Amino acid sequence: MSRIAVIPGDGIGQEVIAEAQKVLAVALPGYESTEYDLGARLYNRTGEVLPDTVLSELDGHDAILLGAIGDPSVPPGVLERGLLLKLRFEFDQYVNLRPSRLYPGAPTPLADVKPGDIDFVVVREGTEGLYTGAGGNLHTGSAAEIATEESLNTRYGTERVIRDAFERAKRRRGHLTLVHKTNVLVHAGGLWKRTFDEVAAEYPDITTEYQHVDAAAMFLVNRPHTFDVIVTDNLFGDILTDIAAAVTGGIGLAATGSINPDHTHPSTFEPVHGSAPDIAGQGIADPVAAISSTALLLEHLGRTDAAIAVNAAVERELGGRDSGTKIRTGEVGDRVAADVAGQLS
Amino acid sequence: MSRIAVIPGDGIGQEVIAEAQKVLAVALPGYESTEYDLGARLYNRTGEVLPDTVLSELDGHDAILLGAIGDPSVPPGVLERGLLLKLRFEFDQYVNLRPSRLYPGAPTPLADVKPGDIDFVVVREGTEGLYTGAGGNLHTGSAAEIATEESLNTRYGTERVIRDAFERAKRRRGHLTLVHKTNVLVHAGGLWKRTFDEVAAEYPDITTEYQHVDAAAMFLVNRPHTFDVIVTDNLFGDILTDIAAAVTGGIGLAATGSINPDHTHPSTFEPVHGSAPDIAGQGIADPVAAISSTALLLEHLGRTDAAIAVNAAVERELGGRDSGTKIRTGEVGDRVAADVAGQLS
């Protein structure tokens, strides 16, 4: 029996997660869920973001399904670092996975692309780079202030995420692009490039390519169909995946997994969008991204058939909309759950 | 009499700079130019990229006009760091300026944008951040290898580029967006944000906004018309300006200035595109970006009327093309130079 920790979080997180759970109920029948009330409410009540006891309870689950966190009442960064990034680091979620597909009906800003043209995944490193917090300030607030940020990279950390990306490329169209900035960041870039080339030698059937991050950012806009799998560092991945979301219809439709591929701790699955306090509580939030994140969760738990069914249902849901379609959160969940039930029966 | 150092460089650099000089001849009559043969040829012949004697000769000029450097025969990074970045650091070119305008006739990949919709400039810091080379490798090549990159930021360095950006916003539509990643890069982000807010208090007429770099990358794709001036750090600026180039028709049309606003050393102006060895020598390279870089040069030298004339001529040149138009490098230069001559006579 799969044990899923559910963190609905703030704003529309609550609403979209309810729909994701409708879908999970049919895709992963009998799963056990425990709900954790983390986010702005807990922080505002107690000043705590992720108490140690909750962290170890979460650790007892097979996966975490998260809605969205963030509220104007909380200083920026507190919940992001204290919850999202903390889970990535504590649970060694070193593969930050974000698939990008252009679905029929999705509002891409690009001309001349058709559904199906864009279909790639970004494998972003999740536990190293500029995300470790290393660095500091000196003479803060004075004219003499200096501030540093340190990017920390290990062979261990780069090799494991690069291997994961090669495995994913093998299961897809067999093309892997490394993105870095080796012409400027020679130290970290050197480590990434050498490690990539060494692992590549073990995968003669995978075609590989290297791109500087500035070029890759541009190519995601003017030739996104050329990508299959991209592997990159933590910060570059953060930027590239938002461009990827933009060209496939916006972060409103994107889902992401912060994955520990070794299953030594739970992985987190969530929609990429935020808590959208402006539309919370009205039943008009689109739960499609939250539902898509259950497909990533199912895939991670080895339920590939169920994952495929959820993706197919999402594709039909989006394909059935036109630009005038009004979203009713609950109806979307009902439709997708019924579709998945039909496929799996 | 203006003294311009000209570095045509490699590949199509030679060809497009010849056209830029045709335009400069009419826009800045009687300017003196000295040509420097730097780039792959010099490196392959002597192993040198930028000899100290040449560096100090360049320093005697009012501006540098550069074509493109880079050739497959030179290891990646050598010329970029040894020439482009070296000039930025040695000549304290702390404002890396890249205007983005969607011209009529430019092949944007975006749907639903018209010429004139996109018109913003990115003011990218050019002498700090992750570009200083600080960092290193330990246990290189072993399983225990670590690599670091250090982002170095000073109050001095952030304040001067932020002030420059506020001044530019004042001369434009009065809107300035700071882009950073304050929710993760708390040390450098804190310095940038505090400095920005302090300087903003001196510019009550400028509306300001803050965006995380991932969000900004997305907005450049799905609502580029909302930007006027963007100020950001060195690496973020590198990435964002390539996205900006992509949405306005590609790096083939973009021009950039690495500017020392205090004129204590020369500034460098160049097209953003590379040396394109595949089409070099055929007379088919588009010199428009090189020509646009002369407009930035003229502006920097205080020749605003001439800069406006060059931009207007470039706009007419692009507007007169359709997708079937074959570029003949020399004809483009002739046409634009004649147009500029007509305007200034």
Ligand SMILES: CC(C)[C@H](C(=O)O)[C@@H](O)C(=O)O
């Ligand atoms: C909220 C923030 C800390 C986070 C990140 O930078 O990784 C987000 O942008 C993401 O991509 O998951």
Ligand SMILES: CC(C)[C@H](C(=O)O)[C@@H](O)C(=O)O
């Ligand atoms: C060539 C490279 C070092 C350079 C940079 O990273 O700044 C280029 O991408 C640019 O934007 O001018």
